[in-house]
Amino acid sequence: MARITPLNWPAVRQLTSGDLFGRGPAVKSQVSEDLTARTVTADSMAHSVCPYCAVGCGQRVYTKDNKVIQIEGNPDSPHSRGRLCPKGAASEQLVNSPGRITEMLYRAPRSTKWEKLDLDTAMEMIADRFIEARRNHWREKDDQGRTLRHTLGIASLGGATIDNEENYLAKKLFTAAGAIQMENQARI
Template structure:
């Protein structure tokens, strides 16, 4: 580390420059002058939506070499106007966490270990089980003979991490499948 001469001290720089109040360039250190925004290194910037709640705050995602390096609020978003809550501001950690699961895991009944499945196989297993439960528990009429056309074989509990449009589509999907127990965490 190089020694700093007394002429480089901020008070002397302040006296030599036009920064008489000592709140500008005279008191700025060399390290601060050399600092650049971390977003300058990004080769890609995309707009996105925060994944944490149903508000739908806009985010700008900065990436370099297909890896997220920074996330900030999107000033063009009519919802959040560039602001993010603490969780939204820290969502870069969600993307780059070493504990993030990147494959579908399945544990068979009474099994001790998890096994990795392909996404196609997992979706097929879910669809088969949903259709089987629907068929097994389908009710055309109630005990008084009134038509109900419903199933009590499955229910839906949605999360608050999806936006209103996704919640709307999930409600429509489960209603069309005949479910009557449809709830959402955001309402509970």
Template sequence: MGVRTWIDSWPVFRQLTGTDPLGRGAAAKSGATGRLRPRVASADRVVKSVCPYCAVGCGQNVYVQDEKVTQIEGDPDSPISRGRLCPKGSASLQLTTGEARRHEVLYRRPHSTDWERLDLDTAMDMIADRVIAARREGWQWEVDETRTRRTLGFASLGGATLDNEENYLIKKLFTALGAIQIENQARI
């Protein structure tokens, strides 16, 4: 590399002699930086979404390539978050593609020390049977001669990994089942 080539590649020289006297644009950009491409440039499509972690509802851009989620970033068009995400929202790619994510139902029988895999239909039937039994055992038609029509057999505590629509449907379900102890993590 000659002296002239070295001087021309020096950012301070480019800043003083070029059209970028403050050194915030082309003067500060190296050749290697100019060749870089965003990792989302190769995405087939961008899907708008909402962060699943809390009730704020920050907008997300989900980048999909070959029908797989490759990146999740804040949506700059969102009036709520304006492209910013908290650390948890920024890591939501792990929620969809993380190696620790389970794709089967695991069940541990009472007094057992081992987990066993169940198919989804069996697990759903077990849950439905338990909900019906708990509702039946805890049902109160009236308390102190006041008609209540409620159950104290179960309660609901919604989590922050559900979006607003899912939490709304869960609230409607538990209300229809007669539960009165319905709460959400976002409100606590």
């Protein structure tokens, strides 16, 4: 580290360099000159969408060694133009939080503890329960003989953190399954 002398003070550099308002090189230190942005050292950058609300602000996700190192606003996004709210700007913490649960957890009925499941087992359990609820609550006709072909045993309550395409596919899935109770935060 260089030795600090009065000649290195920003005020002195301001007067001797002609940068009287202190908006140029006179106020830069050697430490700040030596810094490099995390985005420069990243291995790759991917375009993404902020996961928090229905606005869908564009994000640039920078990774290094298969780990997210920086998330920032995407200036090419037509509606957010590179800006993120405080939650969106802090979404890197969501990804890298040491408290983030990264495995399937299941608590059996009346159990007091969680157990770990692999993804295939969890998906099979969900599919089995979905099909059973549909089968047990299927209504082909009403009391007056009119065709219904629906179930009240399945409902969908979606959030606005998924985009329009995912909402469209969810709606098609539940409609095809015969569900008539579908609601989404984005519709309200």
